[in-house]
Amino acid sequence: MAQDGFLPYPKGFATAAIHHAHDPENWNSMAVIPPIVTSTTFKQNGPAEYEKYDYSRSGNPTRDVLQAVLAKLDNAKYALAFSSGLGATTALLGMLSSGDHIVIGDDIYGGTNRLLNQVMARFNIKMTFTDLTDISNLEKSIEPNTKLVWLESPTNPTMKVVDIKAAAAIAKRHNILLVVDNTFLTPYLQRPLDLGADLTIYSISKYMNGHGDVIMGSIATNNEEIYQKLKFLQNAMGIIPAPFDCYQVNRGLKTLALRMQKHNENCRLVGEFLERHSKVEKVLHPGLPSHPQYELFKKQASGHSGTFSMYLKGGLEESRTFLKAVKVFTLAESLGGYESLIELPSLMTHASVPSDLRKQLGISDSLIRLSVGLEDPEDLIADLDQALKKLEE
C-alpha cells in the first residue's frame, strides 16, 4: 500500500518492468533474458540494404529493449537512453538554437547548472533561473524566445516541490516544452508525463539502475516530433550507453518497485529520527508533514524516495566532524543506490553552483544531503546517532 494520503502505487508497474518487451520469440535463441548484443556493426544484404541495425551508435538490440521498458514505465510512447544524465541533458539542449531562452528552476543538480552556465551560455542560449515553488515566477520569466521550461521536483539538494500540473498548464498556454528531471523519484513514485510534462529526464545512474555501478541517462516523451529530433541527436552527437550497461540497467529495473517502497520506508524512519535530534536544526523531507509543500507533494507523488537533506547545527567544522564519523553511511557523491550515501553539497555536488546562488538557495556548509539505502533502518539510525554524538565531544 502507498503511504496515507499519497497517490496509489501504479498498478502493473512491477509486471511491466519484468515482462514488457521481453518475449523470447523476439530473438532466434528464444532466451528468456534478452541477450546482450555487443557487436558494433551488422552485416548488410547489399549497400545500405539492412534489416534494422547497421551500426551500434545508431541502434542496438540491447539498448532497444531497455528503451522500450523505460517508455512503458513512464506511460510514454518513446524513450531514449544516453551515456549519462548530463549526456541526456546535452542531447535535449541540443534541440535549441542560438538566441533561444529557457526558464529553469533555481535549485537543480550542480552539474546541470554547470552545463548550462559554463557550456550552453557560450552558444548564446539565454536562461532565467527562478524559484518555481512560486509558480507565478514562471509566467513572469517567459519571453518571446522561450523554448523550454526545466525543473526538478523535489529539487536537488534543498528538496523544494514544484506544482508540475500548474507548470505544465502555463507552458502549454505559451506553446513551450516542459521538461521535468524525475531522477529523485523515478516513474514508480511520480509520473511527470501523466501530470502534463512534455518530457521527463533521468540520471539512470541513480534509483533507476539502483546498484551504483552504471552511469547513464534517459528521456521519455509522447511527442513523436521531439522523439525523432532526440533520436537524431542521440546518434549525431554520439551520446549513447554501452550494451552491457543497458543490460545492467534493464536488470536493475526489475526490482525498482520493491526498492522504491523500501527506500520510502527507510527514509521516513531516518527523517523522523533526525527531526527529533537536538543537533539537527531542520529536516527537508517532502514525505514528512513538516515539509512546507507536503500537501502538494501528496497530490503528485505516490511517496518519497530515499534522498533528503537536513541542516546540522553549527558550521563547516561540525559538518566535517559528523561526516567523517559515519560508518554505515558512506561519504560520497551520488544517490539512489542500495548503499546509503551522505554528502555536503556546498563543497561536493553543488560546488560549481555560483556562490551567490548557493547562498540564496540555502546551500550552506551546514546543509547535508542523505541518500538512505536498503540497509536495516536500525543500523542506519544507530550510525547517525553515534556520528552525531561526536559533536558533543
Ligand SMILES: C=C(NCc1c(COP(=O)(O)O)cnc(C)c1O)C(=O)O
Ligand atoms: C551525481 C549527482 N547527481 C546527478 C544528477 C544528474 C546528472 O546525472 P549523471 O548520470 O551523473 O550525468 C542529473 N539530474 C539530477 C537530478 C542529478 O542528481 C548527485 O547529485 O550526487
